Amino acid sequence: MLLYVVRRLGSAVLLLLALLTAVFFIARLAPGDPIDRFGAADLDAADRAAVRHNLGLDRPLAAQYWQWLRGVTRGDFGRSLSRHQPVSAMLAEAVPRTLLLTGIAYVLHFALAVASGVWLARNRGRRRERVATVAGLVLYSLPAFWLGQLLVLVFSRALGWLPASGVAAVGAAWLPWPQRVLDVARHLVLPLCVIGVAPVLGTARFVRNGVLEALGQDYVLAARARGLPERAVIWRHALRNGLLPVVTIAGLNLAFLLNGAVVTEVVFAWPGLGRLTVEAIFARDYPVIMGTTALAGALTLLGNLLADVLYGVADPRVRLASEADR
Amino acid sequence: MSAAPLLAVEDLAVAFKGDGAPVQAVRGVSFALPRAGTLALVGESGGGKSVLALALLGLLPATATVSGRVLWEGTDLVALPERDRQRWRGCKLGLVLQDPLAALNPVLTVGDQVAEGLRYHRGLGRRAAREAAVSLLAEVRLPDAAARARDYPHRLSGGMRQRALLAAALACGPELLIADEPTASLDVTVQAEVLDLMAELVRARGMALLFVTHNLALVPRVAERAAVMFAGRLVEMGPARAVIEAPAHPFTRALLAALPERWPLHGRLPAADAPGPDPRRPPPGCPYVCRCPHARPACADESALGLALADDRRVACLPEVAGPLARGEVPA
Amino acid sequence: MRRRSARTLLADPGARAGLLILALLAGAALLAPLVAPGDPAALGPSAARLLPPGPGRPLGTDPLGRDVLSRLLHGARASLLVGVVGAAIAVGLGTLVGLAAGLGRTAADRLLMGLADVGLAFPRLILALFLVSLAAPSLGLVIAVLALTGWMGVARLVRAETLSLRERDFVLAARGLGLAPARLALRHVLPHLLPTVAVAVALRVGNAILLESFLSYLGLGAQEPTVSWGAMIEQGRAHLLDGWWLTAFPGLALTLAVVGCNLLGDGLSEALDPRGEGRVLP
Numbered sequence: 021m022l023l024y025v026v027r028r029l030g031s032a033v034l035l036l037l038a039l040l041t042a043v044f045f046i047a048r049l050a051p052g053d054p055i056d057r058f059g060a061a062d063l064d065a066a067d068r069a070a071v072r073h074n075l076g077l078d079r080p081l082a083a084q085y086w087q088w089l090r091g092v093t094r095g096d097f098g099r100s101l102s103r104h105q106p107v108s109a110m111l112a113e114a115v116p117r118t119l120l121l122t123g124i125a126y127v128l129h130f131a132l133a134v135a136s137g138v139w140l141a142r143n144r145g146r147r148r149e150r151v152a153t154v155a156g157l158v159l160y161s162l163p164a165f166w167l168g169q170l171l172v173l174v175f176s177r178a179l180g181w182l183p184a185s186g187v188a189a190v191g192a193a194w195l196p197w198p199q200r201v202l203d204v205a206r207h208l209v210l211p212l213c214v215i216g217v218a219p220v221l222g223t224a225r226f227v228r229n230g231v232l233e234a235l236g237q238d239y240v241l242a243a244r245a246r247g248l249p250e251r252a253v254i255w256r257h258a259l260r261n262g263l264l265p266v267v268t269i270a271g272l273n274l275a276f277l278l279n280g281a282v283v284t285e286v287v288f289a290w291p292g293l294g295r296l297t298v299e300a301i302f303a304r305d306y307p308v309i310m311g312t313t314a315l316a317g318a319l320t321l322l323g324n325l326l327a328d329v330l331y332g333v334a335d336p337r338v339r340l341a342s343e344a345d346r
Numbered sequence: 347m348s349a350a351p352l353l354a355v356e357d358l359a360v361a362f363k364g365d366g367a368p369v370q371a372v373r374g375v376s377f378a379l380p381r382a383g384t385l386a387l388v389g390e391s392g393g394g395k396s397v398l399a400l401a402l403l404g405l406l407p408a409t410a411t412v413s414g415r416v417l418w419e420g421t422d423l424v425a426l427p428e429r430d431r432q433r434w435r436g437c438k439l440g441l442v443l444q445d446p447l448a449a450l451n452p453v454l455t456v457g458d459q460v461a462e463g464l465r466y467h468r469g470l471g472r473r474a475a476r477e478a479a480v481s482l483l484a485e486v487r488l489p490d491a492a493a494r495a496r497d498y499p500h501r502l503s504g505g506m507r508q509r510a511l512l513a514a515a516l517a518c519g520p521e522l523l524i525a526d527e528p529t530a531s532l533d534v535t536v537q538a539e540v541l542d543l544m545a546e547l548v549r550a551r552g553m554a555l556l557f558v559t560h561n562l563a564l565v566p567r568v569a570e571r572a573a574v575m576f577a578g579r580l581v582e583m584g585p586a587r588a589v590i591e592a593p594a595h596p597f598t599r600a601l602l603a604a605l606p607e608r609w610p611l612h613g614r615l616p617a618a619d620a621p622g623p624d625p626r627r628p629p630p631g632c633p634y635v636c637r638c639p640h641a642r643p644a645c646a647d648e649s650a651l652g653l654a655l656a657d658d659r660r661v662a663c664l665p666e667v668a669g670p671l672a673r674g675e676v677p678a
Numbered sequence: 679m680r681r682r683s684a685r686t687l688l689a690d691p692g693a694r695a696g697l698l699i700l701a702l703l704a705g706a707a708l709l710a711p712l713v714a715p716g717d718p719a720a721l722g723p724s725a726a727r728l729l730p731p732g733p734g735r736p737l738g739t740d741p742l743g744r745d746v747l748s749r750l751l752h753g754a755r756a757s758l759l760v761g762v763v764g765a766a767i768a769v770g771l772g773t774l775v776g777l778a779a780g781l782g783r784t785a786a787d788r789l790l791m792g793l794a795d796v797g798l799a800f801p802r803l804i805l806a807l808f809l810v811s812l813a814a815p816s817l818g819l820v821i822a823v824l825a826l827t828g829w830m831g832v833a834r835l836v837r838a839e840t841l842s843l844r845e846r847d848f849v850l851a852a853r854g855l856g857l858a859p860a861r862l863a864l865r866h867v868l869p870h871l872l873p874t875v876a877v878a879v880a881l882r883v884g885n886a887i888l889l890e891s892f893l894s895y896l897g898l899g900a901q902e903p904t905v906s907w908g909a910m911i912e913q914g915r916a917h918l919l920d921g922w923w924l925t926a927f928p929g930l931a932l933t934l935a936v937v938g939c940n941l942l943g944d945g946l947s948e949a950l951d952p953r954g955e956g957r958v959l960p
Contacts, residue, residue, distance in 0.1 A: 038796045043808070050812035154692070157944075161936035163888055165895050166911050166929035173918045173925060238448035239459075244405050245443075246463040246514060247436025256462075260453045278801035283892060297804060298896060301811040309811055316804040324799075336498040337452055 028328045032321050039317040043310050044088050048081065097311035102303035107311040110296060115315065117187055118292030121284070122277045124208060125216035129277065130270070132220045134263070137227020138254060141262075144232060156221030164214050164280055168287035171210045183207050185289035211288050215280030222276075226269060230262030237261070260334070267331045274323030278316055350420045351378040352554050353402075353522060358414035360394070360401050360578075367626040368411070371397040373578045375414075379522070384548065384555040386565040386586060388601065389575035392622070395558045398575070399524050402556070403439055404431040436463040440515035442544075444527040446507035450499035456483070456510045457495025463517040482513040486543060505536035512544060522554040529564075541567055562590060562601050571658075574598045577622045577633035584659030594653070594661040594672035596638045632662065640667045640677050686949035693945020699938030703931075707754035714748035719903050728921050738923040740913060746923060750931055753905040756894075757935065760817055761887035764824025768886070769879045772829035773871065776836025777863045781844060791837065794830040802827050806889060807898070815898045823893075824886045832878050839874055843867050873950035880946050884939030891932055907932045 055072050063071065072078050076087065091098065097107035136156070143149040176184035183189065183206055192203045234240060235258050243257045282294030289295065293312050300308035358375045361368040372394045379385050387395045400406050402416055404423065416423040418438065423431060435441075443449040451459060460482055461475035470478060476495065483491035486509040499507055508528060515523060525544065529537040545568040548555045557569050565572050566586045573583040574595060582595040593599045623633045631646040632638070644650045644664055653665040661668040670677040687693050706713070715736075722743020731738045737746040779790040797805070809823045843849055844867070852866045891908030893899035900906035907928040914924030 035795055035799055038792065039799050042796050046808070047812070052813070157940055158933065158937055161884065161933055161940050163891055163908075163911075163929060163932050163936070165892055165908075166925070166932060169911065169915060169918070169925050170929065173922060177918050238443055238445060239451040241400075241405060242441065242443055242449040242511070242514070243451070243459075243462070245403055245435055245439075245441035246466075246517070247432050247434070248462060248466050249432060252462075252466060257451050257454070261451065264453075275798075275801045279803040282801070282803045282807070286896065294804070297807050301807060301898070304811075309808055313800065313804055313808040317800045320801055321799050335453060337500055 024332050025329055028325055032325045036318055036321055039321070040089060040092055040314055041085070043314045043317070044085055047306060047310050048084070092314065097314075098307035100300075100305055100308050102300070102305040102308075107307045110308060111293075111311055111315055114291060114293045114296045114312075115319075117290065118278075118281055118285070118294065120204075121208065121211055121215070121290060121292060122274070122281050125212055125277050125280070126274065128212060128216040129220060129223060129273070130266075132217060133223035133266075134227050134259070136220060137224040137262075137266075138231055138259060140224060140228040141231040141235065141258075142254070144228075153221070156224065159218045160221045162218055164218070164283040165287050167218055168210065168214045168284055171213060172287070175210060182209050184210075187290060207288075207290075211284040211290060214284045214287070215277055219276070219280070223266065223269070223273060226266045227259075227262060230265050231258045232262075234258040234261040264331070264335055267327060267334055270323075270327040270330065274327075275320045278320065350417065352381045352383070352419060353379040354415075354417040355402070356415040356417065358398070358401060358412070358416060360397050360406065360413075361411050363409045363411070369625045370628055371410075371578050371625065372401065373628065375575075375578075375580050377573055377580065377583060379554050379556065381521070382552045382554055384545075384557065384569040384571065386557040386559060386569035386572045387575060388559055388562050388565060388572055390601070391560055393575050394578035395560075395575055396526050397578075399441070399526050399556065399558050402524060403435055403441060404428070405435075433467070436520065437467050437518045438521050440518075440520035440523045442508075442511055442515045442523065442525040442528045445531050446504060446511045447499065447531075449511055450507055452499055454498075455495065456497055456499060456502065459499075460495065460510060460514040460517060463514065467518050478517070479513070482517055483510065485516070485547070486510070486513045488513070504532050505540060508532060508536075508540050509543070512540075512547070516547065516551070519551070520553065522556065523548060524556045524558070526558045527560065528557075530560075538567075544568065561605070562598075563605050566590060574601065577628065578625065579633055580662065581632075581634065582661045582663075584655070588656075588659055592672045592674065594655060594659075594668040595634075595663050596640055596667070596671065597634045599671065600637070640671075642667075687945050690945040690948055692941045693949070696938045696941030696943075696945060699934055700942060703754055703758060703935050703938065706751050707758050710748075710751040710755060714745075714751045716745040716748045718744060718749040718752040718905050720744060728917065730921075731923055737927050738921070740910075740924055741917065741921070746910075746927060749905045749910060750907070750927055753907045753910060753928065754931065754935075756817060756900050756904055756906045757887050757891060757908075757932065760820055760824070760890040760899075761883045761935070761939075764821045764890065765828065765879055765882040765886040767821065767825035768828030769832050769875060769882060771825055772832025772878070773836050773868075773875055775829060775833040776838075777840055777867060777871075779833065780837040780840025781859060781863055781867065787837075790833065794833045797827070797830040798834075800827075803889070803892070806893065810893060810898045815893075815901060817890075817900050817904060820890050820893055820899045824889060828882060828886065832875075832882075835874055835878065836871055839871055840867055843870055873946075876950060877943055877947040880939055880943030884936040884943070887932065887935050887939070 055068060055075065055077055069078075076084055079087075088098075095108050097111065099105065100107050100110060103110065136152075140149055140152065143152075172184045175182045187207055188200065188203050189207075192200055195203065231254065235254075240253060240257050243253050248256070278294075281290075281292060282297065284290060285292045285294035286298055293316060297309060297312040297316075300306075300312065355378070356376050358372060359370065360372040361370050375398060377385065387398065389395050397406065397410075401410075401412050402423070404426075406412065412424055414424065418434070423434060426434070450456065457476055457479040461470070461479035464470045464478050465472075465475045479495050480491045483495055488494050488506055488509050494502065494506070494510070499510070502510065512528075523544075528544065529540050532540060541564065544555075547553075548568075555569065557565070559565065562572075569586050571584065572586040572589045574581050574589065574597065576597045582589060582593070582598050589598060590602065593602055623629050623636055629635065629646065631648050632651055635641040635645045638645070642664070650664055651662050653661045653663060653668045655661060655668075655672055661672070663671075667677045715734075722739055722745075724743070726735075726739050726743040728741050728743075729735060729739045735745055735747070737750065739745055740749070775790050775794070779787040782790075800808075806823050806827050809826060810819060813819050849862070849866055852862055857866070890899055891906065891911070894906035894908030895912045897909070897912070900909055902909075910928035911925055911932075914921060914926075914928070917924050
């Protein structure tokens with residue numbers, strides 16, 4: 021098991037390195053003068069040269085790359101051009117908010133997907149499965165930013181039940197903590213609907229197929245022959261096996277949810293990683309864009325790594341295989 | 347007989363819905379099994395044996411229609427609601443399946459699976475269930491039972507898995523054990539070991555046994571009586587020795603002829619020279635006519651079939667064919 | 679074989695609905711100049727600004743007095759074109775890479791799949807935003823970004839299938855004849871990949887349409903005077919209460935297009951790949 025984790029960790033580190041390299045070289049080698057992307061487009065030649073020198077852009081590419089990489093490994097992504105503060109400070113502020121949103125969305129998404137996947141499996145071939153699948157497909161296909169805007173229109177503007185934007189109400193910091201938590205929770209409802217709930221069918225279909233496959237196995241027949249109630253047959257025997265393929269896509273789903281987070285952060289003005297990226301694009305703030313891109317990639321890699329390890333925990337055969345390797 | 351038998355199957359039929367006419371997998375099967383009685387159900391694969399076994403447990407898929415009666419000490423199981431049948435399974439009926447690797451859940455430990463019946467039927471706690479699992483595994487002579495209980499099925503050998511499966515089936519002390527080709531996937535030596543163990547446990551616990559197999563040679567090892575099945579019907583039934591030593595139905599003879607004599611445990615599937623009858627439109631009378639060397643026009647007449655060779659020995663064949671065959675003569 | 683697939687596809691009510699939806703939208707896009715009641719760019723008089731749906735303006739007008747239905751019909755052109763072209767290039771690129779990795783040397787395979795893994799390590803939207811930010815926004819850039827961020831998954835899928843195909847008899851026989859690698863790939867392996875590729879295109883078009891509309895929503899995609907559904911929804915953002923039709927109709931059109939693609943992709947994977955392993959999404 022340890023060996024398995026170490027191996028996965030090794031390949032994740034390699035990928036992370038490749039990813040950072042990609043971010044650096046794409047930003048440097050894209051068509052156009054890089055210093056224009058660093059906010060010097062309107063300056064005259066002498067000032068441009070000064071900027072180029074100050075940013076270190078007149079040094080050899082390899083040296084710049086090495087310097088950037090060394091900075092990044094120490095958490096130094098340079099300074100923001102638009103906000104005049106270290107990029108790392110901005111990231112440190114944004115990442116927890118994105119993780120709060122995606123973390124809760126992740127749990128909610130999988131809980132709903134498992135419940136509805138099991139339901140779909142148990143109702144296979146019935147009319148209600150078909151109806152639910154079509155409804156789920158429409159929900160899955162809704163453009164997230166449009167859905168967000170609609171929810172704001174209905175629940176914030178028209179009904180006034182839920183806040184339309186932000187993490188917390190203005191002045192919430194002065195409230196006692198239970199009310200503060202409640203306030204954040206109210207701000208979370210609509211974004212969670214968009215990224216956690218609406219696309220649930222995508223994952224639920226995997227759960228359904230996995231459970232159906234497991235239900236056809238001999239061990240399920242054996243469990244039924246032992247007189248287990250149907251609920252135990254499904255949740256104890258079928259679901260554990262049916263979830264194995266779902267765990268392998270769990271990492272991919274983190275990337276999927278981060279995508280959703282970008283959209284929702286923009287629509288709901290949630291000051292996280294996605295919104296920071298979009299703001300930086302409009303401000304042509306390249307150090308920030310590079311920082312958010314690299315960090316989003318790193319988070320996804322971390323998610324994949326966790327999914328791999330989880331798979332090893334969930335399937336004793338994988339554990340065994342890696343022990344046998346030794 | 348004063349008391350009702352443990353299990354009495356009366357005119358049981360199973361049909362599967364599908365495209366076109368239903369597939370009639372089991373037709374008009376009747377037999378009785380006394381308490382602690384042992385019966386082997388023999389036939390070729392696809393002959394309806396396993397379907398019959400699952401019908402007794404009530405575990406057929408929703409596409410199956412079951413008619414007739416399965417009387418358990420007088421209670422008709424077919425008519426019972428699913429909730430009650432579920433209580434019957436595991437408690438009164440135990441099942442051992444053919445492929446022990448497939449029949450054990452790869453993500454649960456062996457001990458978990460052996461004990462889970464106890465947890466649901468008897469409400470045993472986690473610790474009590476674990477202890478029960480270990481003693482059950484010891485009863486099936488799994489070496490180092492306590493350690494094996496914590497293992498996942500993949501760490502066990504084929505024979506060990508089959509023993510574990512047997513332990514799980516025995517957990518709640520069933521009165522009838524149904525074993526569906528329990529040793530077909532094992533090596534010959536392991537096969538003999540597991541069979542002897544099963545026969546011994548059945549005797550020791552006073553259980554009844556329904557042993558489903560395609561291998562007639564295994565039958566005397568575990569069962570007193572044998573019932574031979576072809577195309578969903580019972581064609582011959584009687585004491586195991588008598589059926590093997592003096593087979594009266596042409597199909598039973600064919601099954602026996604397919605066994606290599608020197609290696610009685612190493613039976614092969616009887617070669618199907620010709621396909622069986624169409625299960626959607628079974629012919630009237632004996633289903634074996636299409637392959638039978640002694641077939642004659644009267645075989646299509648249901649009422650002409652049937653011969654009682656002894657009190658407990660019946661053959662579903664024309665008396666003028668089955669009689670001479672049972673005496674070892676060639677029918678005219 | 680192929681005909682049977684087509685019949686299976688048409689027998690599936692979902693796929694039929696998907697085809698119908700996409701045909702209608704494609705018809706609207708092609709015929710937009712003919713069927714649209716007005717000029718999508720024509721500004722209306724101040725009295726005609728931000729009017730709710732009513733006679734003569736079935737879907738209302740926008741804050742500049744332009745007819746929403748006309749803009750919707752013209753918007754179908756940008757959305758569908760970018761979606762289809764972007765997804766097609768992405769899948770084509772992915773197929774080539776997957777073929778090369780599956781049939782090529784180990785080193786090439788490692789390199790190409792390493793690239794794909796790096797690409798897959800980014801959330802697609804963040805990578806797309808990063809790439810879009812490097813040049814001036816235009817629909818051409820959006821197509822390029824869709825291609826650059828969409829090929830990796832297809833490449834992995836195609837490589838896996840190619841690896842299993844290359845051990846099959848007919849490919850071994852063709853190799854034995856000493857066919858050139860490119861010829862081998864295109865003549866003997868590619869045809870067997872077509873079902874996978876077809877399903878991938880259908881499922882990815884929907885995704886591409888969504889991505890394009892979001893970029894346009896941010897103002898990083900289609901630029902005026904090109905009409906895009908995403909940009910129309912963005913316009914509705916400032917008029918949620920006094921102009922709900924600005925948000926509602928382009929969003930419905932967008933949803934319809936994506937539902938159509940997903941239904942068709944699902945039906946295609948059912949018809950072409952009965953084992954259902956090609957099913958990426960519902």
